[in-house]
Amino acid sequence: MNILTDINFDYTLRIVALGSAILGALSGALGAFAVLRKQSLIGDTISHAALPGIAVAFFFTGNKTTTILLIGAALSGWLATLFILGIVKATRIKLDSALGLVLSVFFGFGLVMLTFIQKRPDANQAGLEKFLFGQAATLLAADVQMMAILAGVAVLALMLLWKEFKLLSFDEDFGATQGFAMNRINLMLTTLLVVAIVLGLQTVGVVLMSAMIVAPAAAARQWTDKLSTMVLLSAVFGVAAGVSGSLLSSRIPKLPTGPTIVLCISTVVLFSIFVAPARGLLWRWLRRRRNRRQFRAEAVLLDLMDMARHHPNLEHPHAAAVLHTLNLDGRAVRNSLAELAERELVRPAGAGLWSLTQAGIAEAQQLERRFQAED
Amino acid sequence: MNGLNEKHKPPRDQAAIWVEDLTVAYQDKPVLWDVDLAIPKGVLMAIVGPNGAGKTTMIKAMLGLVDPVAGRVEVFGKPFREQRRLLGYVPQRTSVDWDFPTNVLDVVMMGRYGTLGWFRRPGKAEREKAMHALEKVAMDPYADRQISQLSGGQQQRVFLARALAQEAEVYLMDEPFQGVDATTERAIVDLLRELRKQGRTVVVVHHDLQTVPDYFDWVFLLNVRRIACGPVETFFTEENLRLAYGGRVAILGERKPIADDAKSL
Amino acid sequence: MQPQVEIQLIAAVVAVACALPGVFLVLRRMAMMSDAISHAILFGIVVAFLVVESLGSPFLVFGAALTGVLTVSMVEGLFKTRLVKEDAAIGLVFPVLFSIGVILISRFAGNVHLDIDAVLLGELAFAPFDRLMFNNHDLGPKALWVMGGILLLNIILIVLFFKELKLASFDEGLASALGFSPALIHYGLMSQVSLTAVGAFDAVGSILVVALMIGPPTSAYLLTDRLSRMLSISAAIGVISAVSGYWLAHWWDVNIAGSIATMIGLIFFLIYLFAPRRGVVALLRRRNYQRWHFAESMLAVHLLTHLGQPEEARECHRDEVHKHLNWQENHAKRVVRRALQDGYVHLDKDILRLTAIGKKLAGKAVVE
Numbered sequence A: 001m002n003i004l005t006d007i008n009f010d011y012t013l014r015i016v017a018l019g020s021a022i023l024g025a026l027s028g029a030l031g032a033f034a035v036l037r038k039q040s041l042i043g044d045t046i047s048h049a050a051l052p053g054i055a056v057a058f059f060f061t062g063n064k065t066t067t068i069l070l071i072g073a074a075l076s077g078w079l080a081t082l083f084i085l086g087i088v089k090a091t092r093i094k095l096d097s098a099l100g101l102v103l104s105v106f107f108g109f110g111l112v113m114l115t116f117i118q119k120r121p122d123a124n125q126a127g128l129e130k131f132l133f134g135q136a137a138t139l140l141a142a143d144v145q146m147m148a149i150l151a152g153v154a155v156l157a158l159m160l161l162w163k164e165f166k167l168l169s170f171d172e173d174f175g176a177t178q179g180f181a182m183n184r185i186n187l188m189l190t191t192l193l194v195v196a197i198v199l200g201l202q203t204v205g206v207v208l209m210s211a212m213i214v215a216p217a218a219a220a221r222q223w224t225d226k227l228s229t230m231v232l233l234s235a236v237f238g239v240a241a242g243v244s245g246s247l248l249s250s251r252i253p254k255l256p257t258g259p260t261i262v263l264c265i266s267t268v269v270l271f272s273i274f275v276a277p278a279r280g281l282l283w284r285w286l287r288r289r290r291n292r293r294q295f296r297a298e299a300v301l302l303d304l305m306d307m308a309r310h311h312p313n314l315e316h317p318h319a320a321a322v323l324h325t326l327n328l329d330g331r332a333v334r335n336s337l338a339e340l341a342e343r344e345l346v347r348p349a350g351a352g353l354w355s356l357t358q359a360g361i362a363e364a365q366q367l368e369r370r371f372q373a374e375d
Numbered sequence B: 001m002n003g004l005n006e007k008h009k010p011p012r013d014q015a016a017i018w019v020e021d022l023t024v025a026y027q028d029k030p031v032l033w034d035v036d037l038a039i040p041k042g043v044l045m046a047i048v049g050p051n052g053a054g055k056t057t058m059i060k061a062m063l064g065l066v067d068p069v070a071g072r073v074e075v076f077g078k079p080f081r082e083q084r085r086l087l088g089y090v091p092q093r094t095s096v097d098w099d100f101p102t103n104v105l106d107v108v109m110m111g112r113y114g115t116l117g118w119f120r121r122p123g124k125a126e127r128e129k130a131m132h133a134l135e136k137v138a139m140d141p142y143a144d145r146q147i148s149q150l151s152g153g154q155q156q157r158v159f160l161a162r163a164l165a166q167e168a169e170v171y172l173m174d175e176p177f178q179g180v181d182a183t184t185e186r187a188i189v190d191l192l193r194e195l196r197k198q199g200r201t202v203v204v205v206h207h208d209l210q211t212v213p214d215y216f217d218w219v220f221l222l223n224v225r226r227i228a229c230g231p232v233e234t235f236f237t238e239e240n241l242r243l244a245y246g247g248r249v250a251i252l253g254e255r256k257p258i259a260d261d262a263k264s265l
Numbered sequence C: 001m002q003p004q005v006e007i008q009l010i011a012a013v014v015a016v017a018c019a020l021p022g023v024f025l026v027l028r029r030m031a032m033m034s035d036a037i038s039h040a041i042l043f044g045i046v047v048a049f050l051v052v053e054s055l056g057s058p059f060l061v062f063g064a065a066l067t068g069v070l071t072v073s074m075v076e077g078l079f080k081t082r083l084v085k086e087d088a089a090i091g092l093v094f095p096v097l098f099s100i101g102v103i104l105i106s107r108f109a110g111n112v113h114l115d116i117d118a119v120l121l122g123e124l125a126f127a128p129f130d131r132l133m134f135n136n137h138d139l140g141p142k143a144l145w146v147m148g149g150i151l152l153l154n155i156i157l158i159v160l161f162f163k164e165l166k167l168a169s170f171d172e173g174l175a176s177a178l179g180f181s182p183a184l185i186h187y188g189l190m191s192q193v194s195l196t197a198v199g200a201f202d203a204v205g206s207i208l209v210v211a212l213m214i215g216p217p218t219s220a221y222l223l224t225d226r227l228s229r230m231l232s233i234s235a236a237i238g239v240i241s242a243v244s245g246y247w248l249a250h251w252w253d254v255n256i257a258g259s260i261a262t263m264i265g266l267i268f269f270l271i272y273l274f275a276p277r278r279g280v281v282a283l284l285r286r287r288n289y290q291r292w293h294f295a296e297s298m299l300a301v302h303l304l305t306h307l308g309q310p311e312e313a314r315e316c317h318r319d320e321v322h323k324h325l326n327w328q329e330n331h332a333k334r335v336v337r338r339a340l341q342d343g344y345v346h347l348d349k350d351i352l353r354l355t356a357i358g359k360k361l362a363g364k365a366v367v368e
């Protein structure tokens, strides 16, 4: 909080930043499990399916308090996951179809309810429409308080059931043979996911909330091979994107919150995919290039060795030009020779001639032995 | 048909696993039909049958992972639900995502989760047991290795170690030899023999018919129905194999082979 | 024509145009691609609007549809890095394009006559007011012409490439072995989906596009195994939902697209419950039947084993069989009652005897 108060934030902005941080942390952490279970798109269905819940909650209570609306959202999001499960378990319909069907039907029904409600005299539709694309500026202190409490409960549950959730995500059948009620664990994880999604609706909106489930986790996965680190990192990315996105959208007019947050987190994903150590595309590309270079250098070295065998003195120099037989162009040979020279495996003998050093001979012999062993 | 192979059925309370009238259907057609099976304690048993014969389903039914339409499974004389701790499971290697962010030791420790129960975190004791299990499959140097970096054979050995960490009485393994290198195959066979020496019961879904007599002492031939079950030298016959693999003949309604089977006993 | 009739006609045409490619999405397990595409094309549509302030020209429709294909190739490119799984790749790509679209709309609201709500929700009610004029002749609503054209194109493509699509949907391996390029079929289908989505988008909004593409084919999938039938059933369900949805919206005065989606859901739910072979009720009945049928077979085999043997009177006594079959007494009573009803056995002084069909049942149980 210190940093937040030091910088001269006004009160609303502080609330917005705090709310977005909570939503980012929670959706990031729980999204990690959804992504690992190859259920990335379930978040999309849950968030769309929350719409009728919001509308129905308002319809029956006539109350526009965020808490009441979100309870409705959670119930219908949760109902949607039950439907998906019921469809996939009982019929031959695959998960993707079930997701698309439930998503669009629930959302369609939500629209019906929304337009139905609009005819009521007490309906000020602006109150409900913020849930479509999110409007961080509408966060109230009371909302953030509720978010904090729920997030606290969720984090506690996550810590308590850590081992069970890991088991569910990695090998559900094995968990069942150990006597765990995997259905129950699944239900709890799904419930937490529903809570995380619902808490983000006001800020990010139903249409784009799924990105907050998938993107932080996809980014985090690139940086680590450890589940706990991944979940933590995913939460951190979520916070960063949530706070920066909602602050940007609060400061700059005509910049809707949901899309801004999505662009922030997507930037993180892109960055991670390219530069994350070990897995990142950039490193992969460099590694491949290095391998290719090394492979070429080894080939040139072996070639020199082959030619040297025709002479009593293994250090007998040969012309680089002869080496072109190896399907390599002149430049590649020159580069390889330069590299070998740097490693002191060959040395120039003047007039385009090159000879092996003692170290080069040893290296070549070792390479030959390795290739023989592999054959 | 309850009478088939009756001679080789151990008494019910002495069997490690006792299966009665087991019938399993996924959608409309039964995948397992009225299977009776009694696995004596301490045997090394191969489940053999063509693709789609229901071998995996059989193992899953014994573990309670699929709900049977009819029938019962007992482990050491009690319903398996009360005996889950006694069963160790090695699923097909390809059944999990090996890109999951975790390391070898962590996977093996999952074998201790059942004993730990809800909420409790694995600690030093679990780590030690897991390391011990890894040593048995010569994977202890790889304890900290990320699982995506393992070869097929190493993955299989990690799964075996996880089952060993369960310290079970009966091990059920689904195609542990599938796609592993020769070293791993040797290691698995040694392990199976050691388990038998310790008096454990091991059930293995096996694909390579040639090695059955070498590796196993008991065989269960399955093709939707039970074809035959008993000691390898008596029951691993060409006749029975033809029944299991050319089983289509019998399915088409020729009844004779089964009668022959009964007579040959 | 009256606007009422025109709206229904447009809805029906959109429904069929969406259902046809939707069948292949469902069969190829790419249903969520429709969700991704229908969201992502917002980007292309907004750009098209910014350029010429209308989507009137077919050129722009095709241009916007390219965004859909772009989405598909981005998903594929991401997936091919093997850094993310396919579902995550889909979930990463479309929000980006959609977000850019939404931001463009809010920033250039003056230039884009595109209401952010209409994008999602569609406003079918206004579709009849945008007429296609030719030399001052009123040729009907523009949406009808656009969607009619797309529908025709979809039908022609499916008829022309029926064999290829069928093979690629059921056996991708065989399809490519026979020389049909999987990539070509994939991108062809995805272009079709994109084009259809763009055309439908204007009239019904992106979410209904998903409902129409996935709902009817998924329902049809529970009713038939044949591709040709699945196509026609999907089309029929689409039309029924469109028309009934329209009237529902009319009576309750609510959003038409939403109410069509609701009808799709309702129809699916009914089929989910009551489909003859694959519905939940049929499943439960079959499970129940299998249970009893199995028990009756066991009884029959038991009776056959002891038929005519000296111990028959003991083994096959109606009050004793449960002991020999190792059954609960009540269970055995019920099985015996069913077997009597089904005519597998008859009673001969309290001894259970197999009938002719009972013997057949026992025989089948032994062999099968």
Ligand SMILES: Nc1ncnc2c1ncn2[C@@H]1O[C@H](COP(=O)(O)OP(=O)(O)O)[C@@H](O)[C@H]1O
Residues within 6 Å of the ligand: B026, B027, B031, B049, B050, B051, B052, B053, B054, B055, B056, B057, B058
């Ligand atoms: N989850 C499932 N749903 C429907 N059918 C299944 C399922 N799992 C297996 N089957 C079918 O059951 C049969 C037996 O499968 P399985 O037990 O895996 O055989 P095996 O392991 O002997 O190859 C196969 O025909 C297979 O297609």
Ligand SMILES: [Mg+2]
Residues within 6 Å of the ligand: B055, B056, B057
């Ligand atoms: Mg199998």
